[in-house]
Amino acid sequence: MNKSLFICTIILAGLAASCSTSSRPNVVFILVDDLGWKDLACYGSDFYDTPEIDKLASQSVRFTDAYSASPVCSPTRAALMTGKHPVRINITDWIPGMSVKRAEDPLLVPPEDIHNLPHEEITLAEVFREQGYKTFFAGKWHLGETEEFWPEYQGFDINKGGIDWGQPKRITGGKGYYSPYNNPRLENGPPGEYLTDRLTDESMDFIEASGESPFFLYLAYYTVHTPIMGCDQYDDIYLKRSYLLPDSGKLISRQEHSARTRLNQSNPKYAAMVRSLDANVGRLIDKLRDTGKLDNTIIVFTSDNGGLSTSNGPTSVVPLRAGKGWCYEGGIRVPLMISFPGMSKGGEVCSQPSISMDLYPTLLELAAVDQRPDQALDGISLVPFLKDPELSTDRILTWHFPHYHGSHWRPGSAIREANWKLVEFYEDDRVELYDLDTDLEEQVDVSEINPMIAERLRSLLHRELDGLGARYPVKK
Secondary structure, rough: HHHHHHHHHHHHHHHHHHOOOOOEEEEEEEEOOOOOOOOOOOOOOOOOHHHHHHHHHHEEEEOOOOEOOOHHHHHHHHHHOOOHHHHOOOOOOOOOOHHHEEEEEEEEEEOOOOOOOOOOOOOHHHHHHHOEEEEEEEEOOOOOOOOOHHHHHHHOOEOOOOOOOOOOOOOOEEEEEOOOOOOEEEOOOOOOOOOOHHHHHHHHHHHOOOOOOOEEEEOOOOOOOOHHHHHOOOOOHHHHHHHHHOOOOOOEHHHHHEEEEEOOOOOHHHHHHHHHHHHHHHHEEEEEEHOOOHHHHEEEEEEEOOOOOOOOOOOOOOOOOOOOOOOHHHHHHHHHEEOOOOOOOEEEEOOOOEEEHHHHHHHHHHHHOOOOOOOOOOOOOOOOHOOOOOOOOOEEEEEEEEOOOOOOOOEEEEEOOOOEEEEEOOOOEEEEEEEEOOOOOOOOOOOOOHHHHHHHHHHHHHHHHHHHHOOOOOOO
C-alpha cells in the first residue's frame, strides 16, 4: 500500500474510531540513547543512582535478555518504528555512517545502505493514528537525512526536536545539552535550560492537553549520548563520589581487539546525565498519575544499543563484553521493562530473549489493535511472557553490522540460538563461538572444540540474513 492511500485510510478509520477510543490504553514509549545494560541500579549498577526507573521496574516486567536490533542507533530505531529487521529495510548503519576512509587499515568496502526511513514503511505512529490516537514525538529521530522523512511525515502529529541529528550539537551557536539548542524542531529555551528537562516538559504538556483521547507518546531522549556534558544539578554529587571509589575515579580498561574496553563505572559527568534521565522519567510518570492516566497507560522503557564502553567511552557494562558498535553482548544487550494496564503484579523478571522488533507487535496486541496483514513483521509479541514471565520459547536472533565503526569494530554479524552465540568477522573469514550460559562475558571462544556447532550456526546465520536480503562487504 502506498503512503498516500494509507493516509486516506488513516483519516477514514480515525473518524470511525473517534467515538470509541476513550477506553483505549495510552502508550508511552521511552527510548534512551546509548544506555548500557548495566547503567541502572536495577540492572546492577552501584555507581549510578536511578530510584525512579527502579520504581518503574518494580511495577513492570523487567527483561534480562533483551537486545537491540543493532549495536548502533539508526538501525534499531528503524526496527522499533516498523517491526522489521534492519536488514530488511536496508538501514544497517547509523545515518549517514562512518566513511571507510576513517577506518583503520580497512580491508573491505562496506555495502551501501539507505539514509531515510522509506515512506512505504508503516510506522507504529501511523498505525496508532489510524486507530484515533493522538501521536507525539520528542527527542532524537535520526531516521532521515532530509526533512520530508522526519517524524511529522511518518505518522506523528507533533514533533519536538526530531531531525537528522544523532546528538545535540555544539556548532553554529548551539550549546549541546544546554539552551540554546539551535534545533529547527525545538525552540530555544531560556539560557541554561537542560535538554532532558525540556523534552520531558514538552511530553508532559502533551499529556495534559490530550484530554480524553488516547495517545501514543514516543519520548526518545538524546541523553546519554555524547557529548558527555553532565548536568549542573548533579555534577558535584558524582564528582565527590568518584573520588571515594577504590580507583579514585580513574578509567580502568582492557584490550579489545584494536580498541580498549572500559571496566569500571566512574565518570561523574555520565553519572549526572543518568541521574537527570532518572529524575525526568519520574516526572513523566508523576504527570500520568496526576492526570489520572497512569492506570490506563502502557509504558515501555528501553535503549537503542549498548553502552559506549570502548575507545575510552564514559561507561562500563561489565560483565558484558565490549559495548556500542560491537556485536558482542555489551553492544546489543539492553535494559527493557514493560508495564501495562491490568497486569497481575509488577517487579517480575523475564529471561526470555527479546529484540527491538518485538515491541511493535507487543504494543499492538496490548492495545487490542489488529496487526496489519500487509506489514511483514520480524518480531514476536511479548504479551505471553508479560502475563507469565516464567514462560520461554526457543528462537533465533541475528545481528548484521557489515560496516566499520568509530569504536574500532570491523565488519561482521552475529547469531544467538538458545545458549549459543556466534560472532563472524568478514575481514579474515573468522568466527568465534560462546556458551552464554557459562560464559556471559564471551571470554572463552569454543569454536575449535565445537566445530560442528560453529559451522551449523554460521550456515544458519547466513540463511537467515540472506532471507532478509542482506548485503555484505566486499574486498577492496
